[in-house]
Amino acid sequence: MSAPARTERDFWPRVGGVRPSALLWSSGVGSVVDLPQMTVLIRGLEFWDYRQQVRLTENRLLAEVKRRLGPQVTELRSAPWTAERPNEPFGDWAFVGVPVVPFPRWLRCLRPRCNRLARLDSDEFTLQTNAFRPDRARYVHAQCHAQRSTSAKSASPAVAARFVVACQAGHLDEFPWIEFVHKVDAGGSICATPVLTLEDFGKTLGPSLRARCGCGAKRSLMEATGERSAGVLPQCRGRHPHLTWFDPKGCREPARMVVLGATNLWFPDTLSSLYLPAAGSDIDVVVERLWGDLEPVPGKDALTYAVSLGGALDPLRKFDTEEAWAAIERRRQPPGPDPAGEPESDLKRPEWDAFTNPDAVKFDRDFQLREVAAPMSTRLRQVVLAERLREVRAFIGFTRIDSERGEGEKSNRAPISRRGPEWVPAAEVRGEGLFLRLDENEVQQWEQRVRDAGTLDPLLQAHRAWRRRIDPDGDSAAGWPGNRYVLLHTLAHALMRTVALDCGYAAASISERIYTGTQHDPAAGILLYTTASDSEGTLGGLVSLGESERLGELWTLALRAAGRCSSDPLCAEHDPQPPRQALHGAACHACLFAPETSCERGNRYLDRRLLVPVGPDATTAFYPAT
Numbered sequence: 001m002s003a004p005a006r007t008e009r010d011f012w013p014r015v016g017g018v019r020p021s022a023l024l025w026s027s028g029v030g031s032v033v034d035l036p037q038m039t040v041l042i043r044g045l046e047f048w049d050y051r052q053q054v055r056l057t058e059n060r061l062l063a064e065v066k067r068r069l070g071p072q073v074t075e076l077r078s079a080p081w082t083a084e085r086p087n088e089p090f091g092d093w094a095f096v097g098v099p100v101v102p103f104p105r106w107l108r109c110l111r112p113r114c115n116r117l118a119r120l121d122s123d124e125f126t127l128q129t130n131a132f133r134p135d136r137a138r139y140v141h142a143q144c145h146a147q148r149s150t151s152a153k154s155a156s157p158a159v160a161a162r163f164v165v166a167c168q169a170g171h172l173d174e175f176p177w178i179e180f181v182h183k184v185d186a187g188g189s190i191c192a193t194p195v196l197t198l199e200d201f202g203k204t205l206g207p208s209l210r211a212r213c214g215c216g217a218k219r220s221l222m223e224a225t226g227e228r229s230a231g232v233l234p235q236c237r238g239r240h241p242h243l244t245w246f247d248p249k250g251c252r253e254p255a256r257m258v259v260l261g262a263t264n265l266w267f268p269d270t271l272s273s274l275y276l277p278a279a280g281s282d283i284d285v286v287v288e289r290l291w292g293d294l295e296p297v298p299g300k301d302a303l304t305y306a307v308s309l310g311g312a313l314d315p316l317r318k319f320d321t322e323e324a325w326a327a328i329e330r331r332r333q334p335p336g337p338d339p340a341g342e343p344e345s346d347l348k349r350p351e352w353d354a355f356t357n358p359d360a361v362k363f364d365r366d367f368q369l370r371e372v373a374a375p376m377s378t379r380l381r382q383v384v385l386a387e388r389l390r391e392v393r394a395f396i397g398f399t400r401i402d403s404e405r406g407e408g409e410k411s412n413r414a415p416i417s418r419r420g421p422e423w424v425p426a427a428e429v430r431g432e433g434l435f436l437r438l439d440e441n442e443v444q445q446w447e448q449r450v451r452d453a454g455t456l457d458p459l460l461q462a463h464r465a466w467r468r469r470i471d472p473d474g475d476s477a478a479g480w481p482g483n484r485y486v487l488l489h490t491l492a493h494a495l496m497r498t499v500a501l502d503c504g505y506a507a508a509s510i511s512e513r514i515y516t517g518t519q520h521d522p523a524a525g526i527l528l529y530t531t532a533s534d535s536e537g538t539l540g541g542l543v544s545l546g547e548s549e550r551l552g553e554l555w556t557l558a559l560r561a562a563g564r565c566s567s568d569p570l571c572a573e574h575d576p577q578p579p580r581q582a583l584h585g586a587a588c589h590a591c592l593f594a595p596e597t598s599c600e601r602g603n604r605y606l607d608r609r610l611l612v613p614v615g616p617d618a619t620t621a622f623y624p625a626t
Contacts, residue, residue, distance in 0.1 A: 013127075013129040013131070013134070013137065014094055014097065014129075014131070014134035014137070015035060015038060015040065015100065015129065015134055015137040016033075016035035016036065016038075016040075016134055016135055016137065017097075017134065017135070018033065018098075020078065020079040020081065020427060020533070021427055021429075021533060023042075023079050023098065023395070023425055023427070024268060024270055024393055024395045024425065024426075024427055025268060025270075025596075025597060026266075026268075027042060028042060028266075028268055028395050028398060028416075028425065029042050029043070029044055029045065029242060029395070029398070029416040029425070030042060030044075030170075030172070030240075030242040030266060030398050030414055030416065031265075031266040031398070032103060032164075032260055032265060032266065033100070034260065034261060035135070035137070036135045036136070037135075037136065037137065037138035037157065037159075038102065038137060038138055038139060038159070038160070039102070039103065039104070039159070039160035039260060040100035040101060040102055040103060041100060041101050041102075041103035041241055041242055042098060042099075042100055042242060043098075043099040043100060043101060043242050043243075044240075044242050044243040044415075044416055044417050044418065045416055045417040045421050045423070045424075045425075046243075046417055046418060047099040048080065048098065048099060049080055049096065049099075053077040053078050053079065053080050053081075054077065054078040054292070055075055055076070055077055055078075055292045055295075056076040056077065056078060056292060056392055056426050056427075056428050057076075057288070057289075057291040057292040058076060058273055058275060058392040058426075058428075059288075060273050060276075060347055060350065061076065061271060061272070061273040061347065061392050061394055061426075062075075062076055062394075064271055064273070064347055065271060065394050065396055065424055068271070068396055069396055069397075069420060069421060069424070070420045072420045072421070072422055073420070073421060073422060073423065073424060074422055074423065075422070075423040075424075076392065076394055076423065076424060076426035077423050077424070077425065077426060078425075078426060078427060078428070079098065079425065079427070080096050080097060080098065081096065082096045086132070089131035089132055090131060094131065101241070102120055102139075102160070103160070103164075103241055104160050104161055104163075104164050104174050104175065104260075105119055105120040105121065105174060106118070106119055106120070106160070106161040106174060106175065106177060107119075107120055107125050107139055107141075107158040107159065107160060107161065108158060108159060108160075108161050108198050109141035109144050109146075109156050109157075109158050110156065110157045110158065110159060111141070111144055111146040111156045112146075113146035114141065114144050114145060114146040114156060114197075115197040115198055115199050116141060116143075116144065116195075116196075116197055117161060117177060117196040117197055117198040117211065118196065120139070124141060124142060124143045125139045125140065125141055125142065125158050126139065126140050126142045126155075127139055128140055128155070138157055138158075139157075139158040139159075140155035140156055140157055140158055141155070141156040141157075141158045142155070144156035160260065161175065161177070161198065162259055162260045162261075163175045163221065163224075163257055163258070163259060163260070164257075164258055164260065164265075165233060165236070165255040165256060165257055165258065166255070166256060166258050166265060166400045166401060167236040167251060167253035167254065167255050167256065167400065167401065168253050168399075168400065168401045168402055168412055168470075169236070169238075169247075169251050169253045169400075169412050169414075170240075170398065170399055170400050170412055170413065170414025171236050171237070171238050171239050171240060171247070171251055171253070171400070171414075172239060172240070172241055172242075172400065173236070173237055173239040173241070173255065175224075175257065176233070176234055177196055177211060178190055178194050178196070178213075179234070180211065180219060180224065180232065180233075181194070181196060181211045181212065181213045181217050181218065181219050182194075182213065182215075182217045183217070183219060185231060185232050185233075185234075188217070191213060191214075191215035191217070193214070194213050194214070194215070195213060195214035196211060196212065196213055196214075197211070197212050198210075198211050198212075199212060208220060208221070208222055209221045221257075224257045225257060229254075229255075229256060229257055230254060233254070233255045233256070233257060234255060235251070235252075235254070235255065236251040236252075236253050236254065236255040237250075237251065238250050238251035240414065240415070243415065243417070243418050245418055256401065258400075258401075264400070264401050264402070265400060266398055266399075266400060267398060267399045267400070267402075267403040268395060268398050269395070269396050269397040269398055269399065269413055270393050270394060270395050270396065271347070271393070271394050271396060272347075272391055272392065272393040272394070273347045273351070273391070273392060274351050274367070274389060274390065274391055274513075275364075275366050275367055275389075275390035275391070275392065276350055276351065276354055276361075276367060277361060277362040277363075277364040277366075277367055278362075283319050283323055283324060283327045284327050284330070284331075285362055285364060286315050286316060286319070286327075287324070287327040287328055287331050288331065289315075289364070289366065290312060290313060290315065290316070291331060293306075293312045293313060294313070294328055294331075295332075297328065300321055300322075300325045303316075303321060303324060303325055303328070304321050307321075307324075346518075348513065348515055349517070349521075351513070351515070351527075352515045352517065352523050352525060354367075354369070355369065355384050355386075355435045355437070355515075355525065355527070356382065356384075356437060356525070358370065358371050358384050359371075364388075365388065366388055366389070366390035366430065367386075367388055367389065367390065368386070368387045368388040369384050369385070369386055369387070369435075370384070370385045370387060371383070371384050371385075372384075372385060372546060372547060372548060373548045374548065375548050375549070375551050375552030375555060376552065377552075378551075378552065378555050379438055379439050379442050379622075379623070380436055380437065380438060380439070381437050381438060381439045381440070382435075382436075382437035383434075383435070383436060383437075383546055383548075383551065384434075384435040384437075385432075385433075385434060385435075385543045385546045386432055386433035386434065386435060386527070386529065386543070387432055387540070387543055388430070388432065389430065389431050389432060389433050389529055389531065390428060390429070390430050391428065391429050391430075391431070391529075391531055392426055392427070392428045393426060393427055393428075393429075394424050394425070394426040395416070395424055395425045395426065396413075396416070396424055397413035397414055397415065397416055398413070398414050398416070399412050399413055399414065400412075400414065402470065403602055404466070404467075404470050404479075412470075427533070429531035429532060429533050430531060430532065430538075431529055431530045431531030431532055431538040432529065432530060432538050432540060432542050432543045433527050433528060433529030433530070433542065433543075434499075434527070434528045434529070434542055434543065434545065434546045435525060435526070435527045436495075436525065436526045436527075436528075437524065437525045438488070438524040438525070439524075440522065440524055442622075443484055443487070443522075443524045443622075444522075446487065446620075446622050447483055447484055449619060449620055450483050450610065450620050451483070453619060453620050455609070455610065455620045456483050456486060456607075456610075458575055458576055458577055458585075459486070459576050459583065459584070459585055459605070459607065460477075460480060461577070462576035462577060462582075462583055463476075463477075463479070463480050463583055464476035464477060466583060467479060481516070481601070481605055482516060484516050484522070484524060485514060485516045485605060486605045486606070486607055486610060487610050487611065487622055488514050488515075488516060488524060488525075488526055489512075489514055489601065489605050489606055490562075490587070490592065490606050490607055490608060490610055490611045491526060491611055491622075492512040492514060492526045492528065493512075493587075493592045493593070493594050493599070493606060494558045494559065494561065494562040494592065494608075494611060495526070495528060495554070495555075495558045496510050496512065496528060496594055496598060497558070497561065497592070497594070498554050498557050498558040498561060499528060499542065499545060499554060499558075502545060502554065503530075503541040503542045503544075503545055504539075504541040505530045505538075505541060505542065507594065507595055507598065508595040508597050508598060509530045509531075509598075510528055510529070510530050510542070510598055511528075511529055511530070511531070511597065511598050511600075512526065512527065512528055512529075512594075512598065512599065512600060513526070513527040513529070513600065514526060514600065515527070528542070529542070530542050559611070559612050559623055561591070562591065562592070562608050562611050562612050563608070563612045563613065563614060564591075565586075565588065565590050565591035565608070566590045566591075567588050567590045567591070570588075571586055571587070571588045571590065571591060571608075572586050572608070572609070572614045572615050573586075573615070574586055574587070574588070583604040583605060584603065584604055584605065584606040584607060585606065585607030585608070585609060585610075586607050586608040586609045586614050586615075587603070587606035587607060587608060591608060592606050592608060593606075609621065610622060611623060612624075
C-alpha cells in the first residue's frame with residue numbers, strides 16, 4: 001500500500017502491504033485495514049494508478065459486470081504491482097500500490113497517563129515512516145505530556161480510535177466524539193475548547209470505555225450501543241470517505257456505532273466465472289486466451305514484430321500472420337444484443353454445459369476435463385475431474401451492516417468510484433476441481449416429497465421476513481434460491497469438510513459452485529474446487545479423490561458426519577423462525593458451516609435434515625440410510 005496521488009508521490013510513503021487477493025475479499029475499496037501500527041481506508045478507483053495493472057480477459061464476466069454497473073465498464077484489471085528492488089527504497093517501484101488514507105482520523109495516545117483523543121489534523125500527531133520497513137509506519141503523539149523523553153524511540157505511539165459510525169446504505173463516518181461527550185442529543189452544550197481523553201474503567205461485568213472532556217463532561221460508550229443508540233447518535237450524513245464525497249440527497253438510515261475489525265463493517269460484492277475455451281478453430285482459441293496482449297496491437301506489421309519477440313505471444317508462431325490477424329479482427333467484432341426478454345445473464349449455464357459434456361470441450365491449458373465412473377449407491381449420474389481450471393473474480397462494490405444487497409434502486413451496494421467506473425479490480429487464479437452431478441429424476445422425486453411435507457416452509461418464511469426487513473416495499477420472495485439449492489448446498493458443505501481432511505488443502509482453500517439451472521431448464525450439480533495465484537495452479541490433491549473407489553469412501557464418511565453434530569439436539573432442532581434471524585435449519589459451526597471464502601451464500605440455506613435422517617422424521621432425507 002502506498003500514499004495516493006501520482007503527482008504528489010513524495011508525500012505518499014509506503015505504509016504497509018496486503019496480499020493482492022485480499023483486495024477482493026477483505027481489504028478492497030471502502031474497507032478499513034488494520035496495518036501493524038496504523039489503520040487506513042482503501043480509496044476509490046479514481047485514485048488508483050492503473051498503469052501498473054494487468055488487464056484480465058474474461059468476456060462472460062465482463063458482460064455481467066457491465067450489466068450490473070453500466071456499459072461504460074470496459075476492462076477487468078489486476079492489483080497494481082511491480083517487482084520490488086529493496087536496494088532502491090526510493091525507486092519508482094516504491095510508489096506503486098493501492099492508495100490509502102488514515103481512517104478514522106481520531107487518534108488516541110497509548111500512554112496510560114495521557115489517553116489524549118484528538119483529530120489527526122489537530123497538529124498533535126506526527127507520522128513516522130521507514131522506507132526500508134513500511135510496516136513500521138506509525139503516528140506518534142508529539143505533544144504527549146506523559147512522555148519522559150523526546151527521542152523518536154520513546155515517542156508516545158498513537159492509534160486510531162476504535163469506533164466509527166456506519167449505516168445500511170453503505171455510508172461511513174467518524175464517531176461524533178465531541179457531541180457525544182457533551183450530550184448534545186440530550187440538550188447539552190459544547191464547551192469553548194474541548195480537550196478529550198478516552199480512558200478505560202473497570203466494571204463488574206468487564207472493562208469499558210469512557211470519553212471525558214477537560215470541562216468535566218464525560219460519557220460511557222455503552223450508551224451508544226444497542227437500542228439506546230437511536231437517541232444518542234445523529235442521523236447518518238451520507239459520507240463516503242473512500243471517495244472524499246458525500247451523497248447530496250442525504251441518508252435516511254440510522255447511524256450505528258461499529259467497532260473497527262467487526263465483520264459487518266465491510267462485505268465485498270464480487271462476481272466470478274470459470275474460463276471456458278472459445279468455440280471455433282484452434283487460432284480462435286489461442287487469440288481468446290491471449291486477448292489481453294493482442295487487443296492493443298494496431299496492425300499486421302505490429303503483430304509480426306510482437307510475435308517475433310516471443311514471450312506471451314509465442315503460441316502464435318505456428319500460425320500464419322494473415323490467419324492470426326483475421327482471428328483478431330473477428331474477436332474485435334462487438335457482441336450481438338442480448339436475447340429479448342432475458343433479464344440477466346447466467347454465468348453458470350455455459351459452465352454446466354461444459355461439465356456435463358466434457359468430450360465436446362476443446363483441449364486448453366486452462367481448462368481440462370476428464371470423466372470417470374461414478375461410485376455405486378451415491379445417486380450420482382456423473383463425475384468429472386477438472387484437472388485444470390482458471391477462475392476470474394471481479395469486485396463491483398460492497399455493503400455495510402448487512403451483506404444483502406437488494407435490487408435496483410433499493411440496492412445498498414456502495415459505489416467504488418464517484419462516477420460509473422470504466423474498469424473494476426479483478427484477480428485470476430488457477431487450480432483444480434471435482435464436478436458431481438446428481439440424478440435429475442431422483443432430485444425431482446425428492447423435491448415432490450419436500451413440497452408435500454412442507455419441510456422447507458419455515459426457512460422460506462424466514463427468508464421472506466429477512467427480505468421485508470431489508471426492502472419493505474419489495475418482493476419478499478426475491479432471492480429465494482429454491483428447495484434443490486438447499487439440498488445441493490448442504491451436500492457441498494458436507495463434502496467440503498470431509499474432503500479437506502484428505503486432499504491436503506485447508507478448508508478455507510476449497511470453494512463451491514452450485515448449479516441448479518432454472519425452472520424450465522433444471523440442473524443439479526456441484527463443483528468443489530481449489531485455486532492458487534501461481535500460474536501453474538495446484539498439485540492435484542483434490543482431483544485424486546475423484547476416482548471411483550476413493551470418492552465412494554469419502555461420500556459415505558461425509559453422510560455419516562452430517563448425521564451427527566456435537567451441538568445436537570440444539571442443532572438438529574434449530575428452527576429458523578422469529579426471534580431467530582438465521583437463514584438455516586439444522587446446521588452450525590460444528591457440523592456444516594464453512595469459511596467465508598468457501599461458501600457462496602455466507603452459510604445460509606443449509607439443513608442436514610434434507611440430506612440424511614436427523615431426528616425422528618426421515619421422509620424428506622435425500623439419503624434415507626447412511
